[in-house]
Amino acid sequence: MPARGAHRRLEPGRLVLASHNAGKLREVAALLAPHGLQVVSAGELGLPEPAETETTFLGNATIKALAAARAAGLPALADDSGFSVASLGGDPGVRTADWAMLPGGGRDYAMAMAKVAALAEPHADRRAWFTCALVLAWPDGHAEGFEGEIHGRWVFPPRGTNGFGYDPMFVPEGGAQTFGEMAPAAKHADNHRARAFALLAAACLPPAG
Template sequence: MTQRLILASNNAGKLKEFSELLGPIGFELHTQGEFNVPEAEEPFATFVENALAKARHASRLTGLPALADDSGVCVNALGGAPGVYSARYAGEPKSDARNNEKVIADLAAHADKSAYYYCVLVYVRHADDPQPVIADGAWHGEIIAQPRGSNGFGYDPYFLLPSLGKTAAELSPQEKNAISHRGQALRALVAKLT
């Protein structure tokens, strides 16, 4: 028997990625948009609080279990910025190009270019679930000044994986999912749910 699960996102890529791992363990994923759920506010300074707020919001408005993620890139020399503000680092409206320009500019005076992508996933059985299931993952690399690759999105063309000699944007979707922060968090979540 399958259990319907609301993904607190309207991202088709995330829906596909999550469905591939959660489908085999009995979940049928739907985006919140299919239920006319508006995006939740993300007012918090931590990934876990934002993901929990999004999951509770989607569950409250649909009456179904929900899954939310919050993720971003954290640059060590910038004190962890852009962090939870990754999508809007250069302000509104959201722009990957402007966000990347700002990170490169902010990092120019620093020798340390190390960074990591971080993802938190939160699963709630119902809106007031007192024991949400939480999983996370981190993917370490460094920021480079010149973009490379055409896959991925966001900071991927500037996120170099020194051990592979490639940026995240130079990996195929399958390669990326096997090692990324979101892939790690999703596998950890599946392990907890099974």
């Protein structure tokens, strides 16, 4: 699991994003660019996706970050994030991507959102939240972990074509638009990933230029 105590600072240079998700790559690369970090994805390097066998976001992010750092010989950042619905006991949670999995491979998030709505619709409770765990790892096995959340409510049918995953069915507290309706800059300014990233940047990243 990520180390506790004194934080290790990352030097400017190349960083592997331990993800094959193009949406996450765009979002994380935009966050890292001001810190002098050039991001290459695990997909671009042809790295395999390790099995995510942990039961927490931080646990799965740690698996991915360490695997990428050791395989590439570079510092690696992994994101494990998910969508949770209160009336479903926090599901899909760490199995967010699994709920979208198709029998023949690939993912269908429209199907996953419909499944969430069908299960949650009988309940009056519309509370929902996104969680993001970010883990930064080095090839020597050192790892640092940070977690952020944003709360709001789920809506159906989905609205908007921006973002990715379950974004079109989530409205953050105090807002009227779903993440799928928001302009990317507005979503990135305050979401679960931005909150986790703020903690990571303060502890481990070189100052923004």
